[in-house]
Amino acid sequence: MKWVSIFKYLRTEYGEKIAKIEDTTQRVSFVNNINGNKVRVRFSNKFEDNSMTIEKAVIGKEAGDTAVLTLNGKSQIVLEPNAEIFSDAVDFEVKAGDKLFVDLYLKEKAELSSFCCYWSKGGTEVSFIPGDGTNAGYVITADFINEDPNSKIMSSFMGFDSVQVFADDETKVVAAFGDSITHMSFYTDALYKRICKECPGAVALINAGIGGNRLVDDATFVPEIGKRLVLFGEAGVKRFEKDVFENDEVDAVCALIGINDIMHPLQLEGKTETTSSEAIIEGYKKIIACAHNNGAEIYMGTIMPSWNEQYPAEWLPKFEKTRNEVNAWIRKCEMHDGVIDFDKALRDEKDNTLFQEGCHIGDGLHPNTEGGVKMADTVDLKTIICPRER
Secondary structure, eight states: OEEEEEEEOOEEEOSSOOEEEOSEEEEEEEEOOBOEEEEEEEEEOTTOSSOEEESEEEEEETTSOEEEEOBTTBSSEEEOTTOEEEOOOEEEEEOTTOEEEEEEEEOSOEEESEEEEEOOSSSSEEEEEESSOTTOSOOBOOOOBSSOTTTTTSEEEOEEEEEEEEEOTTOEEEEEEESHHHHTOHHHHHHHHHHHHHSTBTEEEEEEEOTTOOSSSSSOEETTTTEEOGGGOSOHHHHHHHHHHSSOOOOEEEEEOOHHHHHHHHHTSOOSSOOOHHHHHHHHHHHHHHHHHTTOEEEEEOOOOOOOTTSOTTHHHHHHHHHHHHHHHHHHOSSSSEEEOHHHHHBOSSOTTSBOTTSBSSSSSSBOHHHHHHHHHHSOHHHHTSOOOO
């Protein structure tokens, strides 16, 4: 038996207080795909400089069963600054197909500079209930993020970042690693629905994406505003092992990262060239080696087009030179365990520098729901969930 994450997102660090919540219950709901009879939740106050008090925490099924979560036997949970800690294990039977929820009641005001978030709809659901709404049969959605232009279109939650089930050793875990294309979850939600349908009770999927993340360099420094955009996180080569393998025996990784290494130097840093294809490829070699050292297969996704007509025309040939060199390496390389050719599936047939119309959110870079489905359909599940003998 082993602990398996049936739900996981990474926290986004903003570096300043941007949200507050008080006398409110947060409910996060999601569909489970793993069978087990014990559960635990990892509480998280990562990136915060103040403690957080969770008055009450509950895990439950929409069908009606609930259980109180405790930490060291106490139902009131106090998280110290930057704390990441699992709750006590609780006897609670879950089955594939159950819709679960985690309720956290915060009575005392908490001011936040980080949280977990995603953009897609139809998968994980976040809502807020006034007062102690644990076990309540109703929900009221509410915004708690201050002045964030994306707050109307993304969903955010705090206080925890993952839920685990004590499951059979045969249970497999797939990690999706990458930048905003993974983080936003249009692609991973569609992939998870495929997994639930084709592999009920057998495979868990965790999200290890960070919006704006680069493979080679840490969060981009923007000279125009004189600061680093810390929400983009540390370099993928640095965070890969911790974010993918820290709490799970991961069997396979679906990696898609590198577009921000190509775009950000020109787009945000005022440079005249992209990160070189050689540097990006060296980064790929590092995460491939790390995955193999941890006993996991790794499948590399080709980088999709990123062009937007609002960009200066001179950027396009630079974007495309690096992107095509990187994709050529991914397609021919024998170091990884397989290719997920997202580029081939999502590029415009008449103009390979463009994302397919109707498949992105309007920026020529990020997939929408339809694009996410096409990405998910590109993944060969039978190969990925049956790791070969190395």
